[in-house]
Amino acid sequence: MNIREWPLAERPREKLLEQGAAGLSDAELLAVLLGSGVRGRNVVDLARGLLARFGGLRQVLEADRAAFLGETGLGPVRYAQLQALLEIGRRHLAESIAREPALESPQQVRRYLKAMMRHEASEVFACLFLDSRHRPLAFEVLFRGTIDRASVFPREVVRRALARNAAAAILCHNHPSGVCEPSPEDVHLTLTLKTALKLVDVRVLDHIIVGEGDPLSMVEHGWFSA
Template sequence: MNEGEADDERGFFAERPFTLTADPTPIPPLVRQSKTASGPAPDKPHYHGHRDRLRVRFAEGGASALADYELLELILFRSIPRADTKGIAKALLARFGSFAEVLGADPTLLAEVKGVGASTALDLKIVAAAGSRLARGEVGKREILGSWNQVLDYCRAAMAFETKEQFRLLFLDKKNALIADEVQQRGTIDHTPVYPREVVKRALELSASALILVHNHPSGDPTPSRADIEMTKTIADAAKPLGISVHDHIIIGKSGHVSMKSLRLF
């Protein structure tokens, strides 16, 4: 059976308890105790007990009670209902390096790992999107500058493991609350075209009073380039006469982040 056929059966077969119903036809005792012609009934797959134990550990101790590969197993249980997922979880971590990098990986690369396939790769991306949406919800509930760690966590979740550069804009009102979060441009592995005029135009459309610029470096190193510095200065200079402040330009990499404001680069 291929993965697509298996996926269609998940809703009917996956993770359902098995109930033995009474047989209305009497069976002689000797027949009940004997083996069938084809041999004894197969044992329950060993991983079923493992799944139950892992769920109990999570229910009692939360995510902190599990290693990264075990938490990944929990996610894979529903996607791969009839197989041992421990080896698959460990193979994903070996391929991509960390739990976050697995969820941030490109779906086509995820599907290259033996046992994953396109449908399971999509399920992993859905989990990643849910995490990003949760982080964005935390950012949107409060004043941005007073919840800076949440802003950084959100930007990292959304962009750190992208394989191509993105240029993101956080638009703020007079109280520094989030009005909108938009990806203005997507580029290549090492370049994103940014148009200062379009940035300022969009800020005026949203009646924003301030901006936070964010982009990622797929190389992993968040060190700003000369082009990054010059572009930031150009946007800040264009926005200032219109009453729009640029609070910061954050560069996100796999190894961390850099605040250009903290480094006094503009």
């Protein structure tokens, strides 16, 4: 059935305006973003098909470009729109944590780091550099590796901290496997970086590991102390 034939209260866009975005299902939210369906499928059916094909809303939004464009009715314009949406979300989180000290909003910081790194297919290492009041100065991906390993060079981490005039840093890397448990190498690297950065008066506040579910704080789990 053409979506124009639906009752107004059941159409995704009108439902959003009436109830707010939180009242919509994943398929309805995706339908609002897509805007229109394709021949023989209304936009909600198209959205439901994509969610089933890719395995969920996050997987659709983070889909490989070739895989996304390979689906019927999904062209470069829609791909660009969804990528812009993701970047808007990341920038919104970045602006929200910039207003207050990182230690006063740890959950917000973790949400931001997860948004910045969860989509990475290979392991990457990054730093969130902070000023003397622990307010964010910059987020930088410093090293990229393979599916399960990234080589990290302490000298380069120190160099970037000095370039940012940072007083503190939150280390971060992802586990593409989805398992957040730190390896012995992760613990050793953290202690090495903590020692190296201390020499230039930069304090390591935490090391966050991003995988599936909530990011893991190595400080909170006792692998090292800030």
